[in-house]
Amino acid sequence: AGNSYGTCFVWQVVNGEEYVPIQEIPAHESYILKCQISPNMKYLSTCSSDHSIRIWEKQFNEEEEEHEFVLNKVLYGHNKWVWDCVWTCDSEYLITVSSDTVGKVWNIDRGDVERDLT
Numbered sequence: 576a577g578n579s580y581g582t583c584f585v586w587q588v589v590n591g592e593e594y595v596p597i598q599e600i601p602a603h604e605s606y607i608l609k610c611q612i613s614p615n616m617k618y619l620s621t622c623s624s625d626h627s628i629r630i631w632e633k634q635f636n637e638e639e640e641e642h643e644f645v646l647n648k649v650l651y652g653h654n655k656w657v658w659d660c661v662w663t664c665d666s667e668y669l670i671t672v673s674s675d676t677v678g679k680v681w682n683i684d685r686g687d688v689e690r691d692l693t
Contacts, residue, residue: 576610577602577606577607577608577609577610577621578606578607579605579606579607581601581602581603581604581605581606581607581623581625582599582600582601582602582607583599583600583602583607583610583619583621583631584596584598584599584600585597585598585599585600585619585644597641598643598644600621600631600644602621602623602629602631603621603623603624603625603627603629604623604625605623605624605625606623606624606625606656607621607622607623608622608623608624608656608657608658608659609621609622609657609658609659609660610622611660611661611662613662613666614662614664614665614666615665615666616633617632617633617666618630618631618632618633618647618662618666618683619631619633619644620660620662620669622657622658622659622660622671623656623657624656624657626651626653626654626655626656626657626673627649627650627651627653627657628649628650628653628657628660628669628671628681629646629648629649629650630646630647630648630649630650630669630683630686631644631645631646631647632644632645632646632647648683648686650669650671650681650686652679652688653671653673653675653677653679654673654675655673655674655675656673656674657671657672657673658672658673658674659671659672660672666683667682667683667684668680668681668682668683668689669681669683670692676693677691677692677693678691678692678693679691679692680692
């Protein structure tokens with residue numbers, strides 16, 4: 576879940592009923608408009624009114640003995656608010672849409688735009 580202060584909250588479901596917060600990420604400087612975990616559960620994407628997309632990678636924190644998401648990449652290319660994002664089923668690409676009326680297909684390994692959708 577994301578909020579208007581740019582914070583993303585990662586939750587864990589316990590017993591199929593209870594939600595327990597496990598990480599609070601200061602992800603952006605302004606509104607988070609969408610956050611989504613990739614199908615392979617390795618990445619978390621956040622998109623924002625600050626025109627950027629951030630990719631967080633799940634890593635094991637040995638000190639805390641638990642997994643956490645750490646910043647992997649910041650993707651720039653939209654000129655206005657980035658409203659939505661969706662992962663491809665293989666988690667290799669992220670598709671984003673923005674108020675700038677352009678959709679973008681991002682190659683996650685390279686961190687660049689594979690294709691513009693206009």
